Structure formats: structure tokens, C-alpha cells
Amino acid sequence: MDHRNSEEADLVRRVQARDEIAFREIVDRYQSKVFSIIFGILRNRNDAEDIAQQVFAKIYFSIRSFDFRSSLLTWIYKITVNECYDYLRKKRVRKLVYESDFSEDDAQRMEASEPAIDGHVPIDTRLAQRDLIIKLLGKLSEEDRSLMLLKEVEGHSVEELAQMTGLNENTIKVKLFRTRQKLLKAATRLTHAKGLMRS
């Protein structure tokens, strides 16, 4: 799919020419998406707001480097996920939820708002699982991490991912397979390391 000849490409070109109205349109179009991605990873409104602002500032400053090889959403998605991981790294947050930031009310609200993937799993276990998967995803490259999240969190099919990224379907399949294997290996190593620390 050619990402150069679309309505979105025209919008990007206008932003590249520093058209403020076009930039506002991009913010309006993607702010909910960006905010949801960040909130899905961090589960903290204030942090999500701060990082979302940072994401759009980054988009504004670096949109001239956007080369139309992928869709704009894919590019924005990658920036958003990278900003989340930068935030986690900078703050040295290894646990997703830290004591000062997570009250009893938050826990109840989160309990009520969590998607019903495993409704019977207690909140503590779910938090630990989220912490684990964020750590594991942190072991991947930026590209692999975005691809995995686009597949599993956003629910895109292999065909859609191929269109979005400009790669062919077989490449996407191979990349996803390798990423899944890397995650399994990282999980094994992490479990092994934790076992060593406990013993």
C-alpha cells in the first residue's frame, strides 16, 4: 500500500510545511488513541497526559523525518510506545504501580474498569502480570515491541499489519514469531533469575 497518495499524506505534508491547522487536525484525530495507548501501559492519568503531550511535541518536531513508508498511525504508535518506555526508564520505574501513586480507590476503579480477560484473577496477580509483561516487552527492539502491541493489544491482523508497516505478510509473520520466541526466552531467563535470587 502506498502511503504517499492519501488524504493523510496531504495532512502530513502540510504539517511538514509547519501548517498549524493541519497539526491541530492531527492532534484532534489521534489524541484519544495516543492517550489510550499510554493509559493502557501505565494506568495513570496524570502520567498519560504528560506523556501524550510529549508525544505530540515529538511528532511536531520530527514529522519532517516521516518518510511515508508506514502509515501515520503506525509511526505515531511507535513514538507513543517509545515515550512510555523512555518514561519508565527515566523514572527507574521497574514496577508499573508504585505505592505513592496507587490508592485503594484507584484499585477499586481499576478492578471495575479492567477488560474481562481473566475476570476471576485477583487484582494483585493482574498487576504483577502487567508488571512482568511490561518488563518483558522492554527487552525487545522498538520495532518488535510496536508490532507485538499492534497485533495483540490493537488486534490488527497480519494483513492489516503488512499494510500499515509497508512490509509483506511473510515478513510480518516471521517477525511476530521471532518476537514471541524472544519473549518466551526472556520470561524463562527472568523466572530463572528470580529463582536464583530467592534461593
Next chain:
Amino acid sequence: MHREIFERLEDVLSGTPTDLVAKHLNDCGDCRDQISAMTAQAKLVQQLKPPSQVDPRPGFYARVLERIEAEGPVSIWNLFVESAFGRRIALASFALAMLLGIYVVTAERAAAPIVASQAAIQACSGANCAAPAGSSAGHGVGQASTVSMVAGEDAPGAVLSRLDEEAPNDDMLVNLVTYREQ
């Protein structure tokens, strides 16, 4: 993992395996274990789905503009601060600069006594240190001495050192006075 599973992996993980795949998984324990682990892992990743559509507070665009104005254009130096690779480059450069600095300082210190001794040799040769007392002819390096010598006369340093060792005679004093007058 066998090829027939690998090719249909994403369908299998999304819960739509074909009969052929189901049969293979029934027979192949290795593929079954891998699929089981990958399914559990996919469920973990899916926990990062946001609970529902969430929006930023009103006035988000204004705050983005404020952020853009506050930050200004991205500096090239941010590369060295924000990315892990950039930080490693900066650290390596700093270490290299430190090593070069240490090398330069130690090399200069080592060179200082050599320069001093060369100057001493030159001065000494000019004064004919090695020559017998009373001899006035310069030799070798000493002939290019920075001290302009009058033929047949001793340099003041040599004269003074000889004054410490022996009682001055008239020739020595004449030489010293002549040198001062020059």
C-alpha cells in the same frame, strides 16, 4: 515448531485453528507446548489494552502547544542524553578524553626532566665541564652553546663552581669580570 503450525501460527493463537492444525497439535507435544506458552503470553500482552476509550482533559491542544513552545526545536545534543546508544557514545568519549588527558599530563611530566637535563648538558658542555681545569676549547655539543664564549675564557657557572672547590686565582677572577662586562 513444525512448518504447518508456523505458517498458521497467528490463526492458531487467535483461536481459529484448522482441522489439520488441530490434528497436528494433538500428535505433536513440542508444538502443543510452544503454542500453549505463546497463547498464555499473548493473553498477558492483551492486558495492556486500555479499559475503555479514554480521553485527555479538555484543553489538551493548548497544553501541547505550550509544551512545544517550551521545548523548542530538538537539539542534536538530545541524541546523547535521550537514547541509550547516545549515552554510551558520550560515556565512551568522556572516558577517551580522560585517558588522553592523563596521557598528555604524564608524558609532559616525563619529558620535563629530559628537557632539564638537556639544558644542563648544553650549559655544561658550553662551560667545558668535562674538560680539564684551565682548558678553554669547547667540544662537541658544547660548541653550539647558547652562551657566547670568549676564546680562552670559562663560563661563569663553571668559574663559580670552581671557586667553591679551590681558592680563586687571578685568571679566574679576570674571566668572571670580563664575562659580566660582556
